[in-house]
Structures are given as C-alpha cells and as structure tokens.
Amino acid sequence: MTIDTIGTATQARPVDRPANAASGDVAAQGAARAPATAVETAAAVKGPANVPTLEQVNQAVSQLNKSAQAKSQGLEFSVDSDTKRTVVKVIDQTTKEVLRQIPSPEALEIAKSLESKSGASGLLIQQTA
Numbered sequence: 001m002t003i004d005t006i007g008t009a010t011q012a013r014p015v016d017r018p019a020n021a022a023s024g025d026v027a028a029q030g031a032a033r034a035p036a037t038a039v040e041t042a043a044a045v046k047g048p049a050n051v052p053t054l055e056q057v058n059q060a061v062s063q064l065n066k067s068a069q070a071k072s073q074g075l076e077f078s079v080d081s082d083t084k085r086t087v088v089k090v091i092d093q094t095t096k097e098v099l100r101q102i103p104s105p106e107a108l109e110i111a112k113s114l115e116s117k118s119g120a121s122g123l124l125i126q127q128t129a
Contacts, residue, residue: 054084061086074099083111 057079064070064077076089090100
C-alpha cells in the first residue's frame with residue numbers, strides 16, 4: 001500500500017451504476033407520461049368528499065374488533081357516543097386493564113365541552129374565583 005502526498009493528483013474513480021439506470025432510460029421513463037394539467041391536479045386533490053355515515057363507521061369498528069390481529073394485539077376500537085370520534089384502546093390481555101386510550105378521556109371531555117358551547121365563559125375551567 002502506498003500513501004500519496006497531498007500534492008499528488010490522482011484520477012477520480014468512475015461511479016459504478018447498474019446498466020438499467022442509464023441516463024437515457026430515466027428520460028424515457030419520464031417522457032412516457034405527460035404531466036397532469038392544473039385542472040386534473042385540483043380534481044385529484046379535492047376529489048369527491050365521501051364522508052362515511054355513523055352506521056358505516058360503526059360497522060367498520062365492529063369488523064375491526066372482530067379481527068384476530070386486533071384481539072392478539074390487545075386493541076379495542078369504539079366510537080364515543082358524545083363526540084362521535086373514533087377511540088382506540090390498548091388493553092392488557094391478562095388483567096383487561098386499559099393501558100392507553102387514544103384520544104384520552106380528558107381530550108374527549110375537552111372536545112365535548114368545546115362542541116357543546118354551553119356558555120361563552122368557562123368552557124374548559126370549572127372553577128370560580
């Protein structure tokens with residue numbers, strides 16, 4: 001092994017590239033399809049607003065709870081009756097204790113109080129001065 005000095009100029013080693021990644025191939029792949037127009041892009045982003053009904057969500061939640069993977073992972077899915085939000089619980093298989101809930105019960109209470117708007121003041125705090 002020889003060590004060259006800093007002043008010694010050496011040729012750069014060519015970059016190893018696979019044969020199928022030649023620069024001509026990349027250009028041919030990009031030219032195969034024309035870019036989308038602005039109207040097509042806007043339509044793809046907006047798309048139809050398919051909002052599922054509460055019945056469809058409940059049916060999906062029921063199917064998730066019946067799946068073997070959810071049961072083996074200790075997951076339980078539900079829909080909060082007050083806020084209509086999907087709730088995921090991680091449950092310990094041996095003790096049946098709820099280890100984690102997303103969103104948390106506190107977050108559900110906050111969401112419920114904000115949605116109810118039952119008074120302009122004190123939406124989150126229930127103390128008086």
